[in-house]
Amino acid sequence: MLLFSLSDKHMPCWLFSLQRCLVELICGFFVASWTGVISYHGPQPSIRPKHVFVANHTSMIDFIILEQMTVFAVIMQKHPGWVGLLQRTVMESVGCIWFNRNEAKDREIVARKIKNHIQGADNNPLLIFPEGTCVNNHYTVMFKKGAFELGCTVCPIAIKYNKIFIDAFWNSKKQSFTMHLVQLMTSWAVVCDVWYLEPQNLKPGETPIEFAERVRDIISVRAGLNKVPWDGYLKYSHPSPKHTERKQQIFAESVMRCLEEESDKFILLK
């Protein structure tokens, strides 16, 4: 535990590497505890400055699965209980950034922390889940653009769980993480595929939102997920009326177009 309480500034290089190995080992044990059978495809991520990693999100175990191959610093919601303890000790050591959904000014604080993190050459590569919440691994919801306007290369990672063995979706409204873990451990195995995909850069003339959508496309196609046009916070609230209005607009425009074509035909025939 002493290893994890030392801050980065005081650590020599070899200790830093040791710490990374230990974290990877801990995650390896964790994965083994739920009989994780994970297939990694694609080149292993390399630590380079100005690179961020994005992945689709199904459960907190996504992080552990990725962490056992390469140590990432991740952006996470602060949790209470034993998870919070783990967060404060082990994960603090890899440079994770915490946020709190319920705090108003939180977004700006987190954005600043992210910027600071990626400037630092020695920091662990940053892993971001742009969906902002756990999704059921059939769909991808709208990505938040925060990760895509940092002026960095974005490396997409796609994760797909095999549903035959276990439904890995963690519905934090229905289940505590402890119960979710118990469910994972008592199932036969957690089988999943991880694809490390080609790093992407912002194209000239592309907005961050378009960039985010393009990366979402890449991840969804690779993992066989459907894209949906709403954001992850529908778990917490109803969809906004603008989605309904969009449908009404499409309908109205197509009807008006037909009407115009009919009246044009009428004029031509006269």
Next chain:
Amino acid sequence: MGSASSLLTQYDIEEVQEHCNKIFSQQEIVSLYQRFCQLDRNAKGFISADEFLSVPEFAMNPLSQRLLKMVDGLNFKDFVAFLSAFSAKASMHQKIELIFKVYDSDCNGKVSFNDILEVLQDLSGSFMSDEQREQVLSQVLQEAGYSRGSYLLLDDFVKVFGKSGLKMEVEVPVD
């Protein structure tokens, strides 16, 4: 079937299957039951309006309020019967009957000019003016051989939609 326990017996499945005229397979009924129980949060035996609206695609549908009136408070057996119109195995007549019921908001067996106008209002929202809607509707009715004052019955709907190659199908995912 009483209160919704999470287990369906073979008798239950067969009863539901009879009620929907065997349109759904037994596996599809089991899948639908799982989904029904997921939506029916406090195991009341029916899905409330609020719970239907928690399905984003449903909430975004401009006709959601009309559909809600038709499905609100249905028990599982009747819910499956309602959904059977959307199966690929359902007849064109059954599908058209459902569409008729959507238009016939006062449930009097006939659809008037104003009934269709109301549906058109739901479908187009603020993107068409009332005059435009009336104009479109008058024109459409005229082309089909009806007038503004006509009352359309189910048979009229069958005549109009029967040849349109209507496709209204939903696949029930089976694990």
